[in-house]
Amino acid sequence: MLSFLIRRAVAGIVLVLVVVTVTFLLLRITGSDPARAAAGQQATAEQVAEKSRELGLDRPLVTQYGDWLSHAVRGDFGTSWFTGDQVGTLLGNELPVTLSVVLVGLVLAAVVSAVAGVAAAVRGGWLDKAVQLTAVVGAAIPSFLVALVLALFVGVRWKLLPATGYVPLTEAPLDWLRSVTMPAVALAILATASMALQIRGSMLDVLEKDFIRTLRSRGLSSRSLLFRHALRNAAPPALTVLALLFIGLLGGSVVVERVFGLSGLGSQATTAASQGDQPIVLGVVVVTVVLVVVVNILLDIARGLLDPKVRVR
Amino acid sequence: MRRLRLLPVALVAALALTAGACGGGSSGGGTSSGGRASGGTLTLGATIAPNPWDLRGAGLNGAELQYYEAVYDSLIRLDPNANPTANLATRWEWDATNTVLTLSLRSGVTFTDGSPLDAAAVVTNLLHTKDGTGEAAAALRDVRKAEAVDAGTVRITLSEPDPSFLGNLGQSPGMIASPRAISDGSIKTKPVGSGPYTLSGPGTTVGSQYTFIRNPKYWNAKAFPFDKVVIKVLADQTARENALRSGQVDAAEVAPGRMESLRGAGFNASPVLTGDIEGLYLWDRGGTVCKPLGDVRVRQAINYAFDRATIAKQLGGGFSTPTEQLFHPDSSAYDKSLDKRYPYDPAKAKQLLAQAGYANGFSCDELDFSTLFPAAQAAITQYLSAVGITLTPKSIPVAQILTSLQSAEVPLSYFRLSARRPWDTVRSTIAKDAAWNPYHYSDPEVDRLIADTQRLTGGEQDKAFKSLNKYLVDQAWSATWSVPQTAYALKKSLSVTPEAFMSNPPLYRISPAG
Numbered sequence: 001m002l003s004f005l006i007r008r009a010v011a012g013i014v015l016v017l018v019v020v021t022v023t024f025l026l027l028r029i030t031g032s033d034p035a036r037a038a039a040g041q042q043a044t045a046e047q048v049a050e051k052s053r054e055l056g057l058d059r060p061l062v063t064q065y066g067d068w069l070s071h072a073v074r075g076d077f078g079t080s081w082f083t084g085d086q087v088g089t090l091l092g093n094e095l096p097v098t099l100s101v102v103l104v105g106l107v108l109a110a111v112v113s114a115v116a117g118v119a120a121a122v123r124g125g126w127l128d129k130a131v132q133l134t135a136v137v138g139a140a141i142p143s144f145l146v147a148l149v150l151a152l153f154v155g156v157r158w159k160l161l162p163a164t165g166y167v168p169l170t171e172a173p174l175d176w177l178r179s180v181t182m183p184a185v186a187l188a189i190l191a192t193a194s195m196a197l198q199i200r201g202s203m204l205d206v207l208e209k210d211f212i213r214t215l216r217s218r219g220l221s222s223r224s225l226l227f228r229h230a231l232r233n234a235a236p237p238a239l240t241v242l243a244l245l246f247i248g249l250l251g252g253s254v255v256v257e258r259v260f261g262l263s264g265l266g267s268q269a270t271t272a273a274s275q276g277d278q279p280i281v282l283g284v285v286v287v288t289v290v291l292v293v294v295v296n297i298l299l300d301i302a303r304g305l306l307d308p309k310v311r312v313r
Numbered sequence: 314m315r316r317l318r319l320l321p322v323a324l325v326a327a328l329a330l331t332a333g334a335c336g337g338g339s340s341g342g343g344t345s346s347g348g349r350a351s352g353g354t355l356t357l358g359a360t361i362a363p364n365p366w367d368l369r370g371a372g373l374n375g376a377e378l379q380y381y382e383a384v385y386d387s388l389i390r391l392d393p394n395a396n397p398t399a400n401l402a403t404r405w406e407w408d409a410t411n412t413v414l415t416l417s418l419r420s421g422v423t424f425t426d427g428s429p430l431d432a433a434a435v436v437t438n439l440l441h442t443k444d445g446t447g448e449a450a451a452a453l454r455d456v457r458k459a460e461a462v463d464a465g466t467v468r469i470t471l472s473e474p475d476p477s478f479l480g481n482l483g484q485s486p487g488m489i490a491s492p493r494a495i496s497d498g499s500i501k502t503k504p505v506g507s508g509p510y511t512l513s514g515p516g517t518t519v520g521s522q523y524t525f526i527r528n529p530k531y532w533n534a535k536a537f538p539f540d541k542v543v544i545k546v547l548a549d550q551t552a553r554e555n556a557l558r559s560g561q562v563d564a565a566e567v568a569p570g571r572m573e574s575l576r577g578a579g580f581n582a583s584p585v586l587t588g589d590i591e592g593l594y595l596w597d598r599g600g601t602v603c604k605p606l607g608d609v610r611v612r613q614a615i616n617y618a619f620d621r622a623t624i625a626k627q628l629g630g631g632f633s634t635p636t637e638q639l640f641h642p643d644s645s646a647y648d649k650s651l652d653k654r655y656p657y658d659p660a661k662a663k664q665l666l667a668q669a670g671y672a673n674g675f676s677c678d679e680l681d682f683s684t685l686f687p688a689a690q691a692a693i694t695q696y697l698s699a700v701g702i703t704l705t706p707k708s709i710p711v712a713q714i715l716t717s718l719q720s721a722e723v724p725l726s727y728f729r730l731s732a733r734r735p736w737d738t739v740r741s742t743i744a745k746d747a748a749w750n751p752y753h754y755s756d757p758e759v760d761r762l763i764a765d766t767q768r769l770t771g772g773e774q775d776k777a778f779k780s781l782n783k784y785l786v787d788q789a790w791s792a793t794w795s796v797p798q799t800a801y802a803l804k805k806s807l808s809v810t811p812e813a814f815m816s817n818p819p820l821y822r823i824s825p826a827g
Contacts, residue, residue, distance in 0.1 A: 051446040165522075
């Protein structure tokens with residue numbers, strides 16, 4: 001298991017390097033003129049040249065890359081070209097926001113979909129049909145629409161939850177939960193829908209397996225049968241889906257964060273990308289890729305714990 | 314049955330979660346007690362995060378300035394018409410050549426780090442900001458020399474007369490930061506000024522929320538009625554409006570189309586000019602690449618070809634006003650009667666084209682803006698093809714558009730140029746070396762009129778700007794269409810006095826409603 005994890009970690013580091021290098025090159029080579037954008041609309045050619053010197057963009061590309069990378073590995077992602085803020089500080093402020101929304105969304109999706117999926121598989125009948133129908137509808141509704149509707153009604157009309165903004169968990173846990181609930185729900189709808197169907201499918205598969213029939217014939221209680229044996233065997237494929245959904249939710253947070261006025265990675269990424277604030281874009285890419293790698297490693301560990309077969313490989 | 318037992322638990326949790334909202338909104342997410350009376354908190358929704366605290370990188374836009382106004386005081390205070398009044402500078406005097414400005418400073422003012430705000434501090438700031446790369450730096454580019462005559466007097470020497478100079482000292486170019494913070498470099502992350510507020514660590518999250526608390530030593534506290542100012546960065550328009558409606562912010566820029574609904578919900582909402590002028594800019598008015606544009610009749614024909622009322626309605630959702638001028642409507646150069654110079658008249662346009670020898674029309678390159686501004690691009694194609702002018706759209710990657718326009722790669726295109734004080738427009742759009750006169754076209758008459766505006770002062774100068782404007786409209790330097798608007802909304806208990814050229818009101822213009 002350990003050597004397996006080390007191999008995964010090394011592969012992850014390589015992946016991060018490749019993605020970051022490609023992003024860096026794409027940003028610099030696309031022929032955009034970052035100094036021009038940073039200097040403002042009214043800047044003259046001389047002012048743009050001066051800005052370019054200030055940002056170090058007049059140096060060879062390889063030097064720029066080497067310089068950026070050598071600082072980045074030490075955790076220094078430079079400063080924003082527009083606000084002069086430390087990219088590290090910004091990311092440090094934004095990562096908890098995005099992670100809160102995505103993780104709460106993920107937990108919500110996992111719990112709701114597990115309950116609905118298992119119930120649909122076990123009970124069958126109208127409940128099954130209802131779950132399936134709801135899931136299809138849920139998968140069809142774009143999260144930004146859910147976000148807009150929630151913000152308008154729950155936030156503005158009924159004033160049940162804050163319409164915008166984020167409260168750090170460390171500051172006031174209940175307010176934190178209140179501030180991330182709507183974004184998390186908006187984000188989780190799609191994930192819940194697809195996972196519920198996934199869990200229902202694998203539960204049905206597992207429940208038909210011989211070992212379940214054997215266990216049942218040995219007089220195991222239905223609760224133990226369902227949760228200790230059937231769900232455990234149905235879980236690995238759902239976990240894989242969960243990891244993929246995590247990545248999907250990170251992407252979805254771009255829209256949801258904007259609607260709820262959350263300063264997370266997503267809204268930062270869109271603002272920075274449209275301005276051409278390359279240090280921020282690169283910082284967001286690094287953090288996102290690292291997150292994806294880490295989640296995949298965690299998933300491998302979880303699968304290993306659930307299924308001994310995985311550990312052998 | 315097991316599953317059903319979860320339901321009450323979930324219900325209780327949901328109730329607990331939403332209960333705080335009914336308890337007077339005291340929860341951390343949206344604390345916004347302010348505005349009812351003097352002394353409370355003012356919470357603003359901002360469209361953008363602050364520019365660098367170091368004024369070397371400062372911009373000039375209203376949304377950017379709100380952050381600076383909280384911490385830095387400025388040499389000049391602008392009145393609602395953007396005319397200079399006393400602030401840190403109590404008196405000023407130009408010499409006969411309008412190039413040497415002597416400022417007398419308010420005495421006894423100190424920065425929040427305890428150091429005195431004297432002539433030396435002002436000189437340090439002007440030279441430091443001028444040395445930068447932001448818009449504030451550009452506004453100070455004519456400063457040749459700044460010197461402290463004595464502790465309370467500063468003498469600034471310009472390389473040529475700059476009619477916008479005093480006005481600019483009322484904004485970021487004239488803001489004064491602590492020289493100590495400048496010299497030790499701490500200004501980059503932590504602003505130290507002598508302004509009405511100081512940036513507070515608690516309540517500030519870089520990139521999303523900035524909290525300012527009152528500077529007890531500020532000399533003019535009554536101009537800033539609130540004890541605390543919170544600025545929340547809300548880039549999204551819907552999020553800003555939701556925050557306003559749910560009481561999380563007290564004031565914010567909103568979409569002009571939402572004013573009606575916001576008024577219905579009990580907010581003060583009024584339109585404001587964005588400061589841009591949009592339309593078809595005829596960059597190559599000398600006809601170097603697109604030869605027909607060198608003929609004034611062709612340029613006038615293009616002006617007659619557009620139905621500005623319809624275009625303004627389509628582009629601005631009914632919130633743009635048609636214009637034919639290059640100058641900001643708040644500026645002294647603006648002359649309402651000039652907007653009737655080129656009524657929509659395709660027949661007249663064709664006639665002028667025929668006189669110029671283009672009876673069958675002509676074709677030239679233009680910039681393809683169909684992805685960024687599809688409606689504007691469609692308007693150009695529709696109205697110009699109707700009079701026989703066909704333009705070939707050139708595709709240029711978005712990130713390169715500014716560069717390629719300024720390096721004279723496109724003879725004409727749709728654009729939105731920001732216009733502030735008339736002299737700023739001259740410097741940025743009209744003068745031979747202006748960044749937005751990419752073909753560096755000049756005309757002896759224009760040069761003469763520009764020289765007039767620079768030489769004269771007061772009412773004479775206003776007249777000179779009007780003459781320049783009239784000449785440019787007659788000569789059809791461009792075919793501008795309209796002045797786009799945005800809107801600013803506040804809760805009922807607040808009032809705002811708009812300030813000319815500002816899309817977002819300065820902090821000192823927002824006060825509890827009388």
